[in-house]
Amino acid sequence: MHRTDIRPIIDEKRPKIYIETYGCQMNVNDSEVILSILQDEGYALTENMDEADVILANTCSIRDNAEQRIWGRIDQFRLQKRKRQGVVIGIVGCMAERLKDKLLEGHEVDIVAGPDSYRSLPALLRAVTPDTPQINVLLSHEETYADISPVRMDRNGVSAFISIMRGCNNVCSYCVVPYTRGAERSRDPQTIVREAQQLFDCGYKEVTLLGQNVDSYYWKDASGADKDVNFAQLLEMVAKISPELRVRFSTSHPKDISDEVIYTMAMYGNICRHIHLPVQSGSSAMLEKMRRKYDREWYLERVRKIRSVIPDCGITTDVIAGFCGETAQDHADTLSLMEEVVFDSAFMFAYSERPGTLASRKYPDDIPYEVKTERLNEIIALQGRMSLKSNEKEIGRRLKVLVEGASKKNAEELCGRASSNKMCVFPSRGEKAGDYCEVEVVSVTSATLICKRID
Ligand code: 5AD
Ligand code: SF4
Secondary structure, X not given: OOOOOOOOOOXXXXXXXXXXXXXXXXXXXXXXXXXXXXXHOOOEEOOOHHHOOEEEEEEOOOOHHHHHHHHHHHHHHHHHHHHOOOOEEEEEEHHHHXXXXXXXXXXXXXXXXXXXXXXXXXXXXXXXXXXXXXXXXXXXXXXXXXXXOOOOOOOOOOEEEEEOEEOOOOOOOOOOHHHHHOOOEEOOHHHHHHHHHHHHHOOOOXXXXXXXXXXXXXXXXXXXXXXXXXXHXXXXXXXXXXXXXXXXXXXXXXXXXXXXXXXXXXXOOOEOOEEEOOOEOOOHHHHHHOOOOOOHXXXXXXXXHHHHHOOOOEEEEEEEEOOOOOOHHHHHHHHHHHHHHOOOEEEEEEOOOOXXXXXXXXXXXXXXXXXXXXXXXXXXXXXXXXXXXXXXXXXXXXXXXXXXXXXXXXXXXXXXXXXXOOEEEEEOOOOOOOOEEEXXXXXXXXXXXXXXXXX
């Protein structure tokens, strides 16, 4: 089936909606679901806040600074309301779910909608008046938006996100997500494959399957257990659409990533050789307190397994510095694990206490700000060296790169990612976004592989 309606509708006469997205890839995809729902209601997207009838912020609660940023934006949105009567401001997503009607108190927000109530946005918009703000923060055990075709807002039409599940059942003690996104539920695999096929038919070359913990994806089929689908099987179903369609996924949980997933990756050349495997800490004592349900040894064994089956697999991670009670030795354990694994890249954070989480109730946030910052800086500096070391191993290797567009620094050059997710730049021969190029790595920085063309 060919679809042409996956791009935003351009229609001057329609009321305009402006959407800002914060947080993770899942939120990027949720904004595309929201746009789909609101286009059906007669709205059209605008990228210019000054002409918007409805201003939405799809928000993140993961760390306090994410929320502080959004409070700042709400002040900006309120200025729009002063300039133009009738503008509606909506706060949706994780922060809406966490703060609920607190967002309505004196802040001139008109609509508050949590991650499972996007279908009610048209009704909320119809009901809202300057004196009657609207709120829906009900969480669901079933909602997966499976039947909604997201309206794609990416720039280049090459790479798209597909949510395969929602919510999270792993109560990591530091994390607010189970409270903001509710219980885990998996989406019907047929609807996932159909969405990936539609994207491919529309010219997309890469899909990223998204979930808080993709390894616990499990579809129980009503027609019998032999029709059940686990994550490895889902990956295979999507990979079979076409060898020209690259498949990525995120996020993997070290406690759940199975050998079956690793072997499935190895079997299909179009499943990208990249696993985002958040470690959080290299100290088993910290991991226990974080309720990660694995220890340092388990994590290192999973890395060895991945590399024994897929030697060129990119492995990236998330690290938290200064969790409750973290000793100098715990911190040293994180550094030594990073040196042992040599991650290709990492997202690194200072611990931020989140209200309502297990850690906030049980453990004092007792690492002073200066110590957290110092440890974080050490982690960041070490990762810089590890990224460089990992990239240096690529020199001389031949890679297949999916072109994303012109390189930012030099219009004569193209950029795109290798299967491992590493960013490559190389001379253009007039290819377009979405083409594949064969290149050889000649030199590197900690962030980029600089390549030449191979004839
Ligand atoms: N403080 C700091 N970092 C956090 N993360 C999640 N919760 C917190 C928190 N309270 C990080 C984890 C997770 C990533 C998405 O954000 O590393 O993997
Ligand atoms: Fe932020 Fe987590 Fe919500 Fe994503 S799921 S928007 S990272 S709080």
